[in-house]
Amino acid sequence: MGFDDSSSERTSEAAIEAVLTVATDPVPPRLLAELLELPADRIESICARIAASYEREGRGFRLARVAGGYRLQSHEAYAGYVERFVLDGSPQRLSPAALETLAVVAYKQPVSRAQISAIRGVNADGVLKLLTARGYVEPVGRDAGPGQPVLFGTTSLFLERLGLDSLAGLPPLADFVPPPATVEVLEQALRPEPGV
């Protein structure tokens, strides 16, 4: 439980836990070091302590070191519950919002996360994560502009599931003209600087 920790040590532990809670991908120790303004080796030792405490307390999650970073993940001892949850509790079909996001990627690829969010009017992170995890969407490159945002496109699995040979098989949007605001957002992809 660490009652012998200094309070700043506890704060560092909790700050790392907070960041890992919201992270969707493994967080490199270097990034944690920047956030907490601590040397990387301190981060490593703090993370080791957190991991040990979860293990000792028999928590349902663990702190794993994967792909060059740390992430929270479910403990394999409870994989049975997680499997049933994924089967019963996770969406059986795409929500209308998710389908619309997928459609934007399909028709307007390559597009950045920020462009999708701007078109949809809501943060698209969660949906993109889901679509990527299911293999319908993947990163296809980076924009040349500042921050070099990742650009997304659809996968061959996506084509396969829709029964299409190629993207050319998507039914045309015909004479549909998007409203000016949408056009503006999309055109930014064609400029050297995305400005998003």
Added chain:
Amino acid sequence: MGFDDSSSERTSEAAIEAVLTVATDPVPPRLLAELLELPADRIESICARIAASYEREGRGFRLARVAGGYRLQSHEAYAGYVERFVLDGSPQRLSPAALETLAVVAYKQPVSRAQISAIRGVNADGVLKLLTARGYVEPVGRDAGPGQPVLFGTTSLFLERLGLDSLAGLPPLADFVPPPATVEVLEQALRPEPGV
């Protein structure tokens, strides 16, 4: 630490933790009850215990009850770190006009566009469009009356973003009725002659 817990109790706690670690939406207690084959009230008490232990141990995450379910979220005490980590930043703030419309929908739902316009004294189309795009508001049905206008209500995303478990958690509208002194000011301003 709970070393006096039965081991099945510890298993239940950990199983819930494992499921909440992989969940992307609030998990209804009913679903947890099915997965763990426990009555729903047991689930509630186990979740209360988990939440209390995180709080007691000063964890960087907490177990919250929102939109009718449980979810893990970062602890607000470490919001500074999380905000720096999540570069996307917080969503754009809603204008006073949008907030007022959102309040009308929240408290009067299901409510038609014309009813909203009448209360606000101004056409609500644009603002409703914005709130719908943000995912805070959605059409929930049609009125039986003439023209069968679309009726709007708030979404579970609205509850999630406000950190509410259900609409019952909204502060009572009566709290916002202007105090008598204010009404007096309004009344006097509209008084055609003193002492009617």
Added chain:
Amino acid sequence: MSYEVRTDVFDGPFDVLLRLINEQRVDLYEVRLSGIVDAYLAEMDSLEHLDLEAATEFLLIAAILVELKSRRLLPELPSEVSEDDLALLEERDYLLARLVECTTFSAAGRALSELERAAARSLPRVAGPDDRFEDLCVDLLAGIGPEHLRQAALRALSERTEPAVEVDHVLVDEVTVAEVVERLAAQLRGHSPVTFRQLTENALSRIEVVVHFLGVLELYKQGLVEIEQAETFGELVVSWSDSFGDIPNPVNPRGWLVHVDYEG
């Protein structure tokens, strides 16, 4: 006098009125109505399309204000209250009810914003299942064909529009004037005079109080009750009118607080 008019989102006539009354703390009769009108027209011009409903609403309010103002400016008014006066009072109280309601929802909106701000300090976990559970996931695209995708793209890329023309009735509150008139008549008939305060002590909201006030006015208009007020701002005392005994039932009023028809 300057008017702060919002430029990004149109706030509406009630907000402008409320701002004038609350912030500037002016007597409305000393406000140059033309100033409000000018500010409004400028606002209308800046909108992409003319909002007929809002414009009509504003003209209605302006008309009520002009009339109230003109009456105040007249030195002598007949001592007895005429039909026209009553109608004006009704309009005035209708307006008051709307302003109170508008104020209420403004405050509620600010409270929602505070909730959101507080909740945003605690972000949810959305990472989802680890990779090893990927195989378990069902095909989310089952049953979705290219045409579904096309429709979704059209929805996502167009501004969401709902059917624009609606014939609708506006329900300001659950309590209708008609209901209140009947309730008041039952309460007053054959009983000793009561104060307006007593009549409304169980009211749940201020709007309801206003509706009761309108109900009393309606009964007064039909000659069924008498209203006395001993002094300015004093208690209103309502009594059943003896001359009618207990013969007539009150006629249901138009119930205009309940059914406001908007044409547009």
